[in-house]
Amino acid sequence: MTTSAKEPYATFSPDELASLPTVFREGLFLDRVIVVTGGAGVIGTALCVLFGRLGATVVACGRSRDRLDELSRHLTRLAIRHSTHALTVRDPEQVSAFVDEVWERHGRLDVLINNAGGQFAVPATEITPKGWSAVVETILYGTWYASQAAARRWIGKNAPGSIVNVTTAPGLVAAGIPHTVAARAGQVQLTRALALEWAPHSIRVNGVAVGVVSGPSLHHYPPNAKPFFEANPMRRVGDVVDVAEACAYLAAPSGKFLTGVVLPVDGGGSVWGEFWPLGKPDYFRVED
Numbered sequence: 622m623t624t625s626a627k628e629p630y631a632t633f634s635p636d637e638l639a640s641l642p643t644v645f646r647e648g649l650f651l652d653r654v655i656v657v658t659g660g661a662g663v664i665g666t667a668l669c670v671l672f673g674r675l676g677a678t679v680v681a682c683g684r685s686r687d688r689l690d691e692l693s694r695h696l697t698r699l700a701i702r703h704s705t706h707a708l709t710v711r712d713p714e715q716v717s718a719f720v721d722e723v724w725e726r727h728g729r730l731d732v733l734i735n736n737a738g739g740q741f742a743v744p745a746t747e748i749t750p751k752g753w754s755a756v757v758e759t760i761l762y763g764t765w766y767a768s769q770a771a772a773r774r775w776i777g778k779n780a781p782g783s784i785v786n787v788t789t790a791p792g793l794v795a796a797g798i799p800h801t802v803a804a805r806a807g808q809v810q811l812t813r814a815l816a817l818e819w820a821p822h823s824i825r826v827n828g829v830a831v832g833v834v835s836g837p838s839l840h841h842y843p844p845n846a847k848p849f850f851e852a853n854p855m856r857r858v859g860d861v862v863d864v865a866e867a868c869a870y871l872a873a874p875s876g877k878f879l880t881g882v883v884l885p886v887d888g889g890g891s892v893w894g895e896f897w898p899l900g901k902p903d904y905f906r907v908e909d
């Protein structure tokens with residue numbers, strides 16, 4: 622098991638995730654059905670294992686059937702009830718059909734975690750229309766499509782619901798990822814707007830603003846970005862369990878009086894810190 626600052630590119634294996642201590646009680650999500658978009662990713666796997674350990678039936682989606690099959694093998698071995706569904710969150714029709722399938726197959730839906738996402742660091746002038754759309758549509762439109770599809774069923778069935786959006790710190794701007802920064806700003810305001818509009822239907826909408834979390838997805842950044850992974854007051858990277866437990870806190874009864882909240886899980890990065898996904902240009906250096 623390695624999530625130390627020395628090795629920010631490593632994460633926990635599914636078996637390690639299943640045996641780490643957790644503050645949450647056994648059976649907390651018993652008989653609950655939790656959808657995790659991007660469920661086979663690094664953070665997604667931690668979400669699936671944690672909610673599964675706590676008794677939930679886990680429903681994971683993503684584009685790659687192979688990655689979902691691998692996740693399914695792990696969840697089966699860990700005796701976690703689950704199903705996996707290959708689709709893109711960028712397509713509203715696929716998302717709507719997916720949510721119908723969840724209700725048909727599992728009979729309910731309690732929590733939606735919008736976790737699917739991805740980004741690549743590149744100077745703003747080099748971003749193509751296709752690259753821009755891929756990031757903005759996955760993060761912002763994907764969150765919207767899944768949230769609307771879930772809420773329509775919850776409202777239609779007069780059932781309560783909870784949405785947790787995995788996002789990044791509001792207000793934290795980084796050069797080299799303008800598509801992500803723009804999409805995350807929209808995602809955070811969407812979280813707040815939907816929390817307000819759907820409160821009368823007992824639907825809570827919250828977010829977890831992730832700082833830098835160890836795992837292989839950090840390989841997407843060039844080596845000169847590495848020193849900035851620890852640019853927060855705690856001077857270390859977080860791990861996937863930090864994110865999963867924050868999502869559980871918001872989704873569980875512990876969050877029953879919380880809506881419209883975006884909880885930073887970033888080692889304090891939102892109050893201090895700087896992140897340069899392409900490394901820090903000389904122009905911005907102020908050190909002696």
Ligand SMILES: NC(=O)c1ccc[n+]([C@@H]2O[C@H](COP(=O)([O-])OP(=O)(O)OC[C@H]3O[C@@H](n4cnc5c(N)ncnc54)[C@H](OP(=O)(O)O)[C@@H]3O)[C@@H](O)[C@H]2O)c1
Binds near residue numbers: 662
């Ligand atoms: N790791 C960090 O430090 C960090 C920091 C801040 C925010 N985040 C955010 O946290 C979330 C999870 O990140 P991660 O580190 O776990 O990344 P990851 O391992 O790359 O996981 C991303 C997941 O999203 C899925 N996905 C991507 N595009 C999709 C689409 N169009 N439709 C459906 N699924 C899609 C991917 O599966 P397929 O490729 O198979 O579709 C994958 O399972 C992302 O939103 C990420 O931006 C991460």
